[in-house]
Amino acid sequence: MYSNKKIVQSLGEILISKSIFHIIISPGSRNAPIIIHFTQHDYFKTYSIIDERCAGFFALGIAQKIKKPVVLSCTSGSSVVNYYPAVTEAFYQNIPLIFITADRPKKNIDILEGQSINQENIFKNHVESSIQLTEEESKLGLWYNDRLINESINKCILKKKPIHINIPFSEPLYETTNFLQVKPKIIKTLPVINYIEKSKYYKKEEFIWKKSKKKMILLGLYHSEKKLEKILKKLSIDPSIVIFTETTSHVYGKLFFSCIDQLIFSIKNQEWINLKPNILLTIGGNIISKKIKFFLRKFPPLYHWHIGENIKNYPDTYYSLTNFWSIKPEFFFKIFHGNNLQSSDYRYRWEILRKKRIKKNNIFLKKEKSFSDLKVLFFIFKSIPKYSILQLGNSTIIRYYQLFDKKKYSVKSYCNRGTSGIDGCVSTAIGYAVKSKKIVTLIIGDISFFYDSNALWNNYTPNNFRIILINNGGGNIFRFLSEKKISKKIFNFFETKHFLTAKKICEMHNWKYEIVSDKLSLKNNLYVFWNKSDKPFLLEINTQKSNNAEILKKYLSYLS
Template structure:
């Protein structure tokens, strides 16, 4: 049974024709025609999540896991506003969410009608395209709507993928049904093309590359890409270029440098100009490291090339000289055969410094007091190989990047907007589509903020939730400024006296806890045991003041 609304039938048919069949529905009445059609056609993978904010983040994680668009469907009014945080995150992570919002007809806007707000352009800063479907169902109106829907969906996937918004005004009756199948529809497709550098441009870039004695490549956040990893490894071996990456870049090659924050701290005590690049090449998403940004802004390269199919002018380091409209794989594929073999003093300098810093880091952690830092070291040793690891924002992602990565693991994190409001929901959505163990590590405030992530029936046995409970927002004790304020305790740190156990029980997760290193070791053995056949939550208690002291002492130690 599907809705009698012809626009809804047509929309559903176009989605299917483009192989977009995952739909996250939040219940409501105004979106009834959409719900009836998606669920009633029996051709969509429909999931129901009540909380729209959590639903949109769940869809974000699901889209990342499947590497294809996911549809989110909600009712009118403030339900649409609750999608906004996840849409913004998806926009900056370049994840194609298809946002369908039911609406009242425009003649009811601002007329004291229930669940009726101004929904057109509601996400205008965080979407690639928005359309509103017409109310009428004439032949011309259906043709017009089909053309717009095709264009909107094609836009979501071209160049830099991103969310798109289709607003759907609907008149009553909303729940009239037909016992019919969706009719075939005409599809407008876009043809995939591959962009290549013109020979003259390639020669120009090659000349600049070969002239530079110190080349630094910044690999930002991205999904795993083995082909690109091989290219970068060859580039480093052939030319001595340094590849800097964080865990979120999902690059494992030992030729690359990854201990960025501790490296930056150690460089301050060295001849820092020796590490200053002459040529900087960047691609991918954002870096977490603030110290890296400060280093490159102060010690600027003569040339900075940013690779972006969408021609984004990311001048993060205030040194941008060229935007190259290619993805990284195509760019390095063209550049590699052209560049000359060079002496390796620059990469050796970085690798020697990283080896020294890593030895100091490991020595320090081995003798440090029980704290968030030692907890993360225990965690990375306990998490199984070939896992998926989701790093929550604020202090968890920083500690996670200080410690070595888990072998053969994939790393994800909501670093588009870097908020604490949706990491758990995103991880739950991702885990629902995979069989690998998925571990989400987040702080106590982030966990309570996003606890509705567990309020659905798609929590699978492969989910492991790790809550670092330092009883507040410990990130504000680590960064300069807030800790010196009289308002620190109440308005920055925001002391938290609650525990996660009650919520774990309420949502039927197995619960583990640890308050010291011995208890943590025992808990981790059970938490990741093959016999643990149910989703589980591990709450780890640490002391915020000790955490701050240990964190700061680590960076003093590596500076020696």
């Protein structure tokens, strides 16, 4: 059984031709033709997520795992706008999502019709393609829709960016047929590999690279390929090169510097001036560390080169960009390789600093006896099972993870750092877990969790999914970030104080739940936390008795 709307039949057949079959549907009436067609078609795997905001991030999590486009469908009106947080996150994280929104016919817009808003191009600033289809079922109308659908989905695949397909539907909406009435045109897309041809045009850059004795490679958000990791490992033996990586970079090497904030947070200006690079080479997207942004902007390098595909605007993050290379990093390094090692003590000087920081880190954590966010998270990060997946909440959690050495390179970690919002962290993690056979653990703060608690309202959360909820009573990051003393009345609008727990939410959704507030209880619960279970498991850790912001400040001050 199929929808009798030819536009929907064409859309389905084009998706099949491009091997796209995960469809996240939010229930509604105007999108009834899509619901009928895709849920009855044997090819598609459909999921029902009622909250469109959660649905958007749930789809993002699946796409993050399978590295292929995922489709979403919702009804018309305000439901469409609820997709926007996930649209922006997918755009800046380079995640391919296909947002299909049902709409009223154009003649019904702006005449006080229910669930009607101006949906055409509503996401235009944050999608690779935005198309408005026609209901016309003539030969010309079908050709027009087929062309636009092919072109838009091909952009989604090639650019790894979200797209928006808006489809007007006139009533009746629920009519069906037993036979397909269309045979849409299929336009294939073939990827083109860009590369640098070694020529006289790069003689100057080659000379600068080879002669420089202080080169810093900084990786931000990057969906890594093993090729790049191998190249960087070879480069890391060059004494003139330091390689800084973040949690979201997904590359690992013994000589890489992976704890940026631990290393530089307490560094003095003069120290940085002595250690700053001549050449800064950046790869990937957003950088989590605010401190390295501060130093690179205040004391910029002589040259800043950025490598990145599918970027419309030059990412001049540090206000000093001199070269932009719109290619894959491995092609860049075919020319700018490290065969001629420079005589330099640059990496050695950073290594000395790192050893000092690690020593002080160990002393502080050994002395500190509080049951604080810092101590709890340090203990948890050491306990994560090998070969599992770690999803991290935004704000404080991801920043704490940046402080500690990740010796378990087998643990892959993810965080929504496209726009860095707290919305959707739980939904994304569950979406990822749905397609993963490994244990998936989300570590998240209380405000982020409660903000996205609707994520638990679904029928798909696997039993291998775990949440560790750090409940410090609300928004502690603002106590850390604010350097000036703010009156209590004003501060109440920054920090979200509360006395909530996740107990009732877990009962409502039939999750296993435990709460701890001391080290012994935490240790005992973690001992069984990742064991096989017949339910998803949430472990809540209450750290409200500790002055978490002050302990973190004391820790960072002690490192210097």
